Amino acid sequence: MNDDLVDFLRARLDEDDAFAEMAVATHGGGEWLMRGRLGQEGPIEEKSTGWIVVPDTGVPDHLEALHIARHNPARVRREVRAKLGILDKYRPDATDPHPGHPCTNSVHFDPYGDEYDPDVICERHARAIDERPDGAFGNDAVLRLLALPYADHPDYRPEWAPDVRPRSWDVPHM
Structure with missing residues (x-):
């Protein structure tokens, strides 16, 4: 599953980057700003060239233009590069300090049915995360x-x- 998910993410990020590149090629530069002051309408223009990207025709309104x-x-x-950097750090085996044995403080494992804190990880997981010099996860x-x-x-x-299992503090206690 994870290989497919990584491939899916890379394809979507490539699409995002391609559309951003097309917008840059069409309008020059790539940093857009709104000419009007806050509370005023005005066209959206490219920062370095002054080219109008979205005209002031009443559509979009001020908040949409912002x-x-x-x-x-x-x-x-920049966002695409950051997310690709995160994907480059992904290693499926990077955070299993006790393979074959479930972590007793995991959101996916509750052997006794008791409440536990899903934000707390066992000491072995904490060390495994802290000791990754390459930042892999x-x-x-x-x-x-x-x-x-x-x-x-x-x-x-x-x-x-994403796992949407409610955290203990999100569930009303009876």
């Missing part, structure tokens, strides 16, 4: 969270959804 300008191609491309929860923005894509699989 949103569009905020998600300019330069920012999208093996927790697929990170991959699932990275894939969540693409949940509306036709290739997204429901089993990739």
Whole structure:
């Protein structure tokens, strides 16, 4: 499953980067800003060239224009590079300090049915995470969270959804 999920994420990030690159090629530069001051309408223009990216035609409104300008191609491309950097650190076997034995303080393992803190990890896991000089991780929860923005894509699989099991403090006690 994880190989497919990593491939899916890389494909979506490549698409995001390609669309951002096309926007840069069309409008020049890549950093967009809104010409009007806060509370005023104005066109969205490219920072270095002054080219109008979205005209001031009443659509989009001021808040929509701020949103569009905020998600300019330069920012999208930085975000893609950051997420690809996270994917490059993924190693499926990186965070299992006691293979073959479940961690007794894991959100996926509760041998006694008692409440436990899912934010606390065992000492062996803590050491394994702290001792990774390359920053590698093996927790697929990170991959699932990275894939969540693409949940509306036709290739997204429901089993990739993040674990939404409620935490103990989210569940009303009776």
